[in-house]
Amino acid sequence: MLCNQCEQTAKGTGCTQIGVCGKTDEVAALQDLLTYSLQGLSIVIQEARRKDLVSTEVKHFITKSVFACLTNVDFDPIRFQQWINASVNIRKDLLRQLGKDIAKRLEGTHPSVSFAPALELTALIQQGQELDLIASLDENEDLRSLKQTILYGLRGLAAYTDHAAILGKEDNTVYIFIFDTLATITRNDLSLEELVDLTLECGQVNLTAMGLLDEGNTGTYGHPVPTTVPLGHIAGKAILVTGHDLKDLQLLLEQTEGKGINIYTHGEMLPCHGYPELKKYSHFYGHYGTAWQNQQKEMALFPGAILFTTNCIQKPRDNYKDNVFTTGLVGWPDVAHIDDGKNFSPVIERALALPGFTEEEDNDTVMVGFGHNAVMGVADKIIAGVKAGKIRHFFLVGGCDGAKPGRNYYTDFVEQVPEDCIVMTLACGKFRFFDKKLGDIDGIPRLLDIGQCNDAFSAIQIAVALAGAFKCDVNELPLSMILSWYEQKAVIILLTLLSLGITDIRLGPTLPAFLTPNVLNLLVEKFAIKPIAETAAEDLKTILG
Structure with missing residues (x-):
């Protein structure tokens, strides 16, 4: 294992045994293998696009899979095995549609195009460990550094692209850039100048993606307005929502209306209180806790159910693990997951079974x-x-x-x-x-x-x-x-x-x-x-x- 993609990486150089985020060597290997399989798929997609063979579902799948490799998103080996197998099946299907001659040519461009995943999870993990993805990016350390910067940039870009797509805002040029760039960084004939240009282009494309997300958020929920948010709590049953996804919060507010449950935000969900279409719910009360790295201490004291949307999850401790639910791309082994149907009944039932806050506490306010x-x-x-x-x-x-x-x-x-x-x-x-x-x-x-x-x-x-x-x-x-x-x-x-x-x-x-x-x-x-x-x-x- 070598993971140096986050600021807290061990000794300032790289995590080699277990991630400071809690990522195991096994999950790290599977993330590398998923990235590798997506590179092979992206090389095929470059050809398949010319024949209009790339569906919207495939675009969404690749974007979500790239996002899943971002720090503190998903730690569940089984889900990574599913994504790896799905990426290979999509690649095989596209190669079949392109025909034997084109398939043979593409398979000769890079080993990832003909990558065959092991059937058993343990063998799949071993494949990822043997791959040594970072070292394989380039022999030249400066070129490898830029390719890593581009790859990590793509993961952030994929996150914003996925957030926007959930709200119905998409731009095909963003998807094309993600696919093309995954394919491009497999090449070993790129100069330092070319990679610098590609790094900056990644930033330019992200401006488009962030614009789409802003349009999705404000178009759906209104422009945020200055709002005072209580940091305390009121008596009653409670659900804590953390992460980033406004739509998940909206659906939870709809499904909890009239059930006697108050909804609190945590972490980066705090700004949601400023959106007119979210703040209109009377049971959307206030904010609890601070940043993601304090969750193990803060969530142990929260007397209700906890819903994670997207990234920033840490290993849930045993004293609150049964109260935790994940949805979307975020996941942890043996933690209840709400699928894409977004039926939050299990979260609601857990909140009703827990004591909630027994009394009101005034803990000042903040403005968003x-x-x-x-x-x-x-x-x-x-x-x-x-x-x-x-x-x-x-x-x-x-x-x-x-x-x-x-x-x-x-x-x-x-x-x-x-x-x-x-x-x-x-x-x-x-x-x-x-x-x-x-x-x-x-x-x-x-x-x-x-x-x-x-x-x-x-x-x-x-x-x-x-x-x-x-x-x-x-x-x-x-x-x-x-x-x-x-x-x-x-x-x-x-x-x-x-x-x-x-x-x-x-x-x-x-x-x-x-x-x-x-x-x-x-x-x-x-x-x-x-x-x-x-x-x-x-x-x-x-x-x-």
Whole structure:
């Protein structure tokens, strides 16, 4: 096993026995084998597309399978075995339709096109271990580094693409890019320059995917509006929803209406309270807990059922495992899974059987709902504030949270930001400071929660709109981006920012282990990307002078 795709990877170099996320060597091997089988399928799809043989179901399958390999999504070996077998069966079917001559030619292009999975799970795992996927990407460490960056970017892109497709928003060019790129990184004749271009193109395509997701979210549930969310609870039965999927939350709210169960969000579901079509449910009460890495402590104390949607699951502990349900792509062995029919009756029944909260607890409130529509609704005040000298600088402080030391930097940074500056935030990184009372500047809150990591499109739209209002380039704005990363959604967001030419981004708490010194130097020279300083005060002094 060698896994270095997340920020917390062991010793800052790679997990070799078990993942810090809880991923076993067996699951890691199966994820590598699934990726390999998808590469073979993608090579075939390049030919099958010319004959219009690729169905929507196949596009969805590949996107979901790529997403399933993202950190903290699925840990169930049986499901990976099913995805591997399905990918090979789809490949065989397409080759049959293409004919023997084309099939023979394609099988000679790369071994993944003729890959045959073992029948038994243990033998399949051994195949994945022998594959050694990362090492097989390229002999040259710099080219391999860029191919890893592209692969991890694809996993983040697949996540956003799948989220958007669930809400009926799709663009065939995004699917084509995913397939073509999976196939392309099997080649060993690509130059460093070609791979750099492909890396940035990955970011460009992701901007399209994030736009689709934003359109799906706001088109279905309305534009988020500033909303006060209680952090305490009220007496009654309870269900906790974590993850990212708004549609799962909507369906659960519909199915629990009138049943005496209050719905609470956890983690990145917090911004859902700002959507008009979700907040209209009277039993959608408040938020419980903080970021994903604290779930084992927080969920053990939650007196109701718990529903995981998409990524960020940790191994459920025995003292609350029976209360946990997964749905969609997220999964854990021996944890109850709600299939795509989305009948949440087992979750509801479990919530009714558990005690729920026995009394009310007031635990303060936070504000959400400052998406691009809400922020640009007060653009005139913001512009006037900047011109009058009342707003000196904007900081986007956000990204993934995690348990690794060094993340207190982000709390310190926000606490030390001067009172004439505004902090925008998104994703679970905000839980380091989301409840800080920073006040306002002429009625504009100094802490603006833009939303989930899925809402990074909003942050980009705000930056672009402000640049337009001031008739300048985004890099000329009084705006600094201070980002934290953990997994592949953060990787693809960074690639999107770089593809837009945004420079001087500060990234932490550590730099990706899959970047070689040469590739890192390239990013520094081209985009002035830099690691966060040892202290927040140092970076603030450098930025503000």
